[in-house]
Amino acid sequence: MTEYKVDQQRRNLVKGLGAATLASSVMPGSLFASEPGPTAVIIGAGIAGLSAAWDLRKAGFQVSIFEKEKFTGGRMVELQTGPLYGPTHAEGVFNENREMFALAAELGIEKQVRGEAYDQVWNPDDGIGLDNGHGIYYPGGMSDFDIENTMKIPGLSRETINKLPLLQADMDEINATVDPCLLETGTAYDNESVGEYYMRMLGKVAGKEIIDYKIEQNCAGWGWDPFETSKIALLSWLASKKQFVYPRGGIGALTHKLDSLLPVQNNTTVRYITPADSNGRHTVHYLNENLERRSVTPDVVVCAVEGKYLDSMVQGLTPKQQALAKNCFFTKQPVVYWVLDDKYASEEFATGAYTSSHPDPIKAQTYHWMAMPGYPQFNQPPYVRYSLTRRYTPEWQNSDMAIEDYCWPMIKSLYPRLEKSHIVDIVDYTSDSLIHMPVGYVNQMAEVLREQRKQRKGLYLAGEYVAGAHTGAACASGRSVARDIVGHWI
Ligand SMILES: Cc1cc2nc3c(=O)[nH]c(=O)nc-3n(C[C@H](O)[C@H](O)[C@H](O)COP(=O)(O)OP(=O)(O)OC[C@H]3O[C@@H](n4cnc5c(N)ncnc54)[C@H](O)[C@@H]3O)c2cc1C
Known part of the structure; x- marks a missing residue:
């Protein structure tokens, strides 16, 4: 020794x-x-x-x-990153997490870990809806694919709406047989990509609509390409119909x-x-x-x-x-925060979320941006945050530009109040630790x-x-x- x-x-x-x-x-x-x-x-x-x-x-x-x-x-940590404090990667957990909740119970903190349901933290009426160019809708969390709700997505053709129920049997079967927390239980479904799956099940037109308006968005934050990602990696979540929860206290x-x-x-x-x-x-x-x-x-x-x-x-x-x-290997999630001088803080929370098939080319480049007023009680300064969509990540990577410079024209167009003279700090939050x-x-x-x-x-x-x-x-x-x-x- x-x-x-x-x-x-x-x-x-x-x-x-x-x-x-x-x-x-x-x-x-x-x-x-x-x-x-x-x-x-x-x-x-x-x-x-x-x-x-x-x-x-x-x-x-x-x-x-x-x-x-x-x-x-x-x-699964929260850290001080420059002037910002908070989760650096994971923020919430799936309600499906039997083992995690059992462990938390053993340690006497189950209630804390089970936390608040997504719907209680984010009110759909708060306006954090997704815009696909046809209208704003609430696409549900990362973790569900509810046929009834999916039918309400604006812009879906009649053909797509009629075909959606065809997916139910597979979702029920996956929900009954695959444990999303131990994905080895899903080997039988590891035979095609999630993109190919929807195209096969729904046909070219309806498959593309569902990928553009729902699946691409589920994949966007993870840097996953629907046509490369194993269908079971995503369907195991989507079929589970369970909520995403935010542990109390972080x-x-x-x-x-x-x-x-x-x-x-x-x-x-x-x-x-x-x-x-x-x-x-x-x-x-x-x-x-x-x-x-x-x-x-x-x-x-x-x-x-x-x-x-x-x-x-x-x-x-x-x-x-x-x-x-x-x-x-890991994929990238490019995110940048512009931290503002207090006097230029947005008065209220402002946000936009778009599909990458959005007809406006500027909107198509982000899946989410937001302006936060800042919370002195949590020592949190005001900031504007921009997430570059997966499809544009390679273009940024090939540009040799810093993420904040590459994204500046887009955020300026989405949030014209932002001026370079208002910025006191820039935090590059780009992550390359998302498993594919x-x-x-x-x-x-x-x-x-x-x-x-x-x-x-x-x-x-x-x-x-x-x-x-x-x-x-x-x-x-x-x-x-x-x-x-x-x-x-x-
Ligand atoms: C941006 C992002 C957002 C995410 N959001 C969510 C979410 O909201 N909900 C969710 O459930 N999941 C989310 N995830 C996934 C989740 O964070 C991970 O799946 C999970 O935390 C992985 O846990 P782990 O213990 O396997 O690995 P890790 O948490 O990565 O632990 C590995 C540890 O090994 C240490 N280590 C590495 N090399 C060495 C070495 N040479 N010597 C010693 N130690 C070493 C590392 O420092 C690290 O602490 C997210 C992931 C990312 C990247």
Whole structure:
């Protein structure tokens, strides 16, 4: 076992349950307490890693969690970004999240995590409707496709309206058979893109209308192309008819709680993991908080980092894992905030949301913009926010322009009151951490999980990239991998 800073180790351990006992029994130079039970290093303190760590610890594992950032929660965190404070990625959770709510209940914070329903936070009459050039309508959340409501979208042809009920049987079947939090249950539907699906089911004209007015918008924020995205990645949400909820007190409620109870070592970056030795154990090579190179060889390693890092981090992936890692990439969501001097703040909330098929070429380039008056009580300055639509992202990327310069003419046209002299800060909120799920990905994921379940291993994969593109799936993945490990080891 390599040298380790005992002070840091103690500090981390005392955050955990039973801290008093653990802190007194830590072996000098060891990451783990001198207690019976297998040892596990979990890499990544996002919801997947934390959920896995919690369940493993309950089952008697000695766990240690390595997190490269100084904060815990991964893409489920709220942070100060320049003058803005709030969620940096995920904001709400699907009501479908059985595992997440069960975990929250176990920790005594279920009510907080179940939070407020989308409809209670955003009143459809507030005007946050979508404009497709024919009228403004409320398209529903990301997570549902209600036939009755979809029929009311302005501009739909009679043919489309008449054909929409043809979709119901598939939605019912998917709703009954696919768990959106464990997408491996949807392999049977991973055979075509969501775009191809609607074209096949509804025909060219009606299929295109539904994609333009509803599906493209569901995909826009994720940078997903409907004709490349596996239909089940999206239909598993759309068929579920469940609400999207905003946890009370913010998205970080659950990860904060887990962080307070578990030994997370922040500022600890894993460099690589070696293939299994003759005892089936992997060595994790990492930089500690002082940027010193260290290594540790626990019984079990759980790799719960963003999927795009898998290939470079884990040496000796199996052919199935390698295939998944090569297919795992992230898309972009370009967003910019212009922070305003208080005296130029919009007096009230102003917003616009458009389909990318909108006949006005300026409106077609954003799927959402808004002007916020600012909330001094939350220390939130006024700002104007612009989200570039997926279709225009490549044009911006090829332009060599900063996002704020590229988007300036469009926001100026949509919100003429904005002047450069009113701006005190610009925050580039462009994210490139949205996983893509192309056709075939879910099947690859399921193959990896089947292989992982077969027998006891020294290394397990967990996280969104082996479950589905949302926090509930990542949480379910962490809990499910912990069950596999416990089954193999205890
Ligand atoms: C812009 C955006 C908006 C989203 N909105 C929603 C939403 O509203 N609702 C929803 O349910 N989902 C949403 N999601 C998806 C959701 O955020 C993710 O699916 C989920 O948080 C992934 O959890 P995870 O634990 O698998 O990964 P992560 O949360 O990414 O955790 C991985 C952790 O590993 C750490 N790590 C990486 N490399 C190393 C290393 N070398 N050493 C040590 N640690 C390392 C990372 O720092 C991170 O903390 C959104 C995602 C994005 C990008």
